[in-house]
Amino acid sequence: DAKTTQPTSMDCAEGRAANLPCNHSTISGNEYVYWYRQIHSQGPQYIIHGLKNNETNEMASLIITEDRKSSTLILPHATLRDTAVYYCIVRVVRGSNYKLTFGKGTLLTVNP
């Protein structure tokens, strides 16, 4: 399975953009990059996903490098409620099924 590497922790000031990096150098051509976050004691929350192109939704933007070996999740205006563990995941397709393998993630702390 494609492995991802993320920093263990990051800090961000409230109101500023939070940029969370992820390396996935062994990603295959048909594997998507997914981002989830988990606020303490809750189930993971889907944020965004992408294959090759940059993606944006109401929560965040996802920037994927041209070689697809790394990506960055951008929270444009971080709030205190964005404090969470953020997981970068490569979705592995297995026949008609697929699998999300969670790594350790990045603990983002948004400071007032």
Next chain:
Amino acid sequence: SAVISQKPSRDICQRGTSLTIQCQVDSQVTMMFWYRQQPGQSLTLIATANQGSEATYESGFVIDKFPISRPNLTFSTLTVSNMSPEDSSIYLCSVALVNEQYFGPGTRLTVT
């Protein structure tokens, strides 16, 4: 999106007993997943449960310990059998909807 509920939300059980966790989804889904999150750890996939077929277990998880039922497209159960303190974890149900995967709130299990 999908709304997922789990029962019970938490339980304290004695070693050697079994607990069945229920997962209910508000829409019909083919792919359902069960994850475990041990204290302070990331999520680990236990098995994939597609309606109409036997569950597929990940390495390290066996059907005798974690039997799964998937009677229809909106419901699944996971049983944690012959529990030991090492089974103390949060157990999460998850469903795939198109290209997104959603998670339930989890069941916090403590084995004494």
